[in-house]
Amino acid sequence: MTTNGHTYTxxxxxxxxxxxxxxxxxYTVTGISPDLSLLEALDVLNEDLIRxxxxxxxxxxxxxxxxxxxxxxxxxxxxxxSKLGCTTCEIRMREFAPGSTITLEPFRATAFPIIKDLVINxxxxxxxxxxxxxxxxxxxxxxxxxxxxVARDLAEKAxxxxxxxxxGACVAACPNASxxxxxxxxxxxxxxxxxxxxxxxxxxxxxxxxxxxxxFGNCSNHGECEAVCPKEIPIHVISxxxxxxxxxxxxxxxx
Numbered sequence: 437m438t439t440n441g442h443t444y445t446x447x448x449x450x451x452x453x454x455x456x457x458x459x460x461x462x463y464t465v466t467g468i469s470p471d472l473s474l475l476e477a478l479d480v481l482n483e484d485l486i487r488x489x490x491x492x493x494x495x496x497x498x499x500x501x502x503x504x505x506x507x508x509x510x511x512x513x514x515x516x517x518s519k520l521g522c523t524t525c526e527i528r529m530r531e532f533a534p535g536s537t538i539t540l541e542p543f544r545a546t547a548f549p550i551i552k553d554l555v556i557n558x559x560x561x562x563x564x565x566x567x568x569x570x571x572x573x574x575x576x577x578x579x580x581x582x583x584x585x586v587a588r589d590l591a592e593k594a595x596x597x598x599x600x601x602x603x604g605a606c607v608a609a610c611p612n613a614s615x616x617x618x619x620x621x622x623x624x625x626x627x628x629x630x631x632x633x634x635x636x637x638x639x640x641x642x643x644x645x646x647x648x649x650x651x652f653g654n655c656s657n658h659g660e661c662e663a664v665c666p667k668e669i670p671i672h673v674i675s676x677x678x679x680x681x682x683x684x685x686x687x688x689x690x691x
Contacts, residue, residue, distance in 0.1 A: 545604075597624035617673065
């Protein structure tokens, strides 16, 4: 910890378990350099709590480079914070005025139960992916890279959708706790590529069915998901998911 940094007040959601009540606890952290990330400021606070014999704050982090998305926290009421196009771990303390109060809460959704403090269970996303977010057709040995021509605009659309890191900010920001942006991205990245066409109907029907079974809400086009997405996934992937679903439904009826 630096000794010439700033002081902040952190209001942090503390909840000992999924079946236990939670509350906001207030802490003061001092000597915080503006170059520290928000998660590093939490590390400083946890070191102080441990020295005092108190339970440290549980929060998730892995890469700390904006790649994995596990760090997701609601910062001052906004999933991942108010800085656009970045994850929680990429936020630096210089984004907050010295002496300010920062409120930290977990992503909240029925399908994302709280494990402890700021840690949530995102396994609902894993189950959606397991229902069809992949290409499973056995094509034998790997083909030559240029064997299947792919138009550049399609490749770019697929890559834009594939940028989704599954952090869940879209769910946390949506007033309906919808996972449509996440599922739309996962459907889109394969639907626009020829390699994904063999399973396109089965993929979208299974993934949408699992999304509904997990308890996520319906999309009502508020656009909050797009606004907080750290990878800036465009909302039109939801439209593509809906078109794919209608296509699959019609094909099922017509045989």
